[in-house]
Amino acid sequence: MTTGERASRPGGRTARVRADVLAAVEAELAEHGYDGLTIDGVAARSGVHRTTVYRRWKTVAGLLVDLLRAGLDDSWEPADTGSLEGDLLKLNREVHTALTERPSITQAVIAASFRTPEAAEALTAFWADRYRRSAVVVRRAVVRGEVDPSIDPHQVVMTATAPLYHQLVLLRQPLSRASADRYARAAALSAQSGIGSSHA
Amino acid sequence: MTTGERASRPGGRTARVRADVLAAVEAELAEHGYDGLTIDGVAARSGVHRTTVYRRWKTVAGLLVDLLRAGLDDSWEPADTGSLEGDLLKLNREVHTALTERPSITQAVIAASFRTPEAAEALTAFWADRYRRSAVVVRRAVVRGEVDPSIDPHQVVMTATAPLYHQLVLLRQPLSRASADRYARAAALSAQSGIGSSHA
Missing domain, CATH: 1.10.10.60 (Homeodomain-like)
Structure with a gap:
């Protein structure tokens, strides 16, 4: 990410x-x-x-x-740890590091996106691509039989990652790595419980 | 909000x-x-x-x-609909409207917070207060016996609302009202299933 x-x-x-x-x-x-x-x-x-x-x-x-x-054009892809929880934990730790390291290029790029429309457009395209690539962690979980095929992959990845961006970027409040882990685990458990599937 | x-x-x-x-x-x-x-x-x-x-x-x-x-200093508080799901649905619809109405004062204030540190500080204080007030929807659910007392109220409200802010403000992608409802329902169901409690 x-x-x-x-x-x-x-x-x-x-x-x-x-x-x-x-x-x-x-x-x-x-x-x-x-x-x-x-x-x-x-x-x-x-x-x-x-x-x-x-x-x-x-x-x-x-x-x-x-x-x-x-x-x-780079080769970034989410890690394949063998479980949805493991994959989301890795993803959230990557996001957490990108947003909390000092200096943070990600934070600088986000700030720039509120100053020039070209930067906003480029960041939108960049993230759309990253979220598209991240969806594979849910598709792999479906193949393993961990989650129901009716689950929305984007919703699962958003449920894990969005709280990190919201709290660290918009709310401008600290968020520990343990909290980042908690959001990842909760997103995995929800998906495995069928929460967010079209039957739920 | x-x-x-x-x-x-x-x-x-x-x-x-x-x-x-x-x-x-x-x-x-x-x-x-x-x-x-x-x-x-x-x-x-x-x-x-x-x-x-x-x-x-x-x-x-x-x-x-x-x-x-x-x-x-205003008197805003989250609606009391009698259920956690109802309260989170109302909250998410309010956030959704604030972020998608045109013109959106909320979007303008967020953009301003990336231009002047005073605006960033004031927005941080504003949102900290709003999230503090919103936590009551989870405390009421605990009193009704809907969710376990060990659940983290902030985590529940963040799980419901953060995807709306992330998708509409940072990812700059559309998000339907139906999706806003889905995130609210998923957050309520997760909390009721004990996901996000310290035992889970």
Whole structure:
């Protein structure tokens, strides 16, 4: 779920330049937040010439959008631990780390999404993709016979993860790793009890 | 849960001026968003002299903070329908309306909280108070014998409401009223099944 994955580097100077620039965008975002992100800062940190960065990415928003777009091409997938509870625990710990680490690139990207519509759009696409990929943890549980096939995978993943985002990002209150675990376990138990299936 | 309640008007010119100004802040926020909120616009709409507004509220952030502070003194409480499921359904419908109505003051206030730290702090205090008040729906369910006393009231209310905020505010995806109902029902059923209690 994190935005921390970088585009892979399948050779080629163009791909290498992009990887270097996006790594610098992440580092600058983490250090200074979106307000402190500048094309010059990214150029200096990446070692890529500023005219190249200006020509290719044009604006600070353009850099952020490309960082999120790179996330669409990465190989992230939820861990396969062999049980729905285990998979949701792993997922929630990943979300918890991404939102509580300091500095948090995820928090910086969320803040940016309330400042520029391009960032909002790119973040929406990024998350839609991440939630689509995450649904596999429920489909695997169906195959194992752990949960009923009528269960809505998106609802299960949302029930586990949404409280972390809501409490840490919007309510701006602390949330322990133990609480993150509790939400994951409750979501797994609910799904296994058939809560959220179309028969319930 | 909405930010739409206005400070009561217990007589007095000062209280009346405040109520008029805060009503204008809401209307301007709803129409133009936080970026379009100006002291002059609020003064014009409220009919209160602009030097009075400048003297008392100083900045646009000051106006927003006072709007949220007024919410702390209002009489909002969750409806008492006689069942946990009914209470959570009502709560989720209220949140759903607040986040999907156009214009949405709640969405405007959330966006503002990512622009000024004062707004973030005031929104945090507002929501902490709303979630504290909402916990009564679970305590009533305990008294009725619907749920185990070891259940965590905050976890139950978060399980019901967090997916609405996450999907409509951060993921920026549509969420139907039927889905809002489903999350409320699932949270009630989970609590009644003892999921989220310290024994579970």
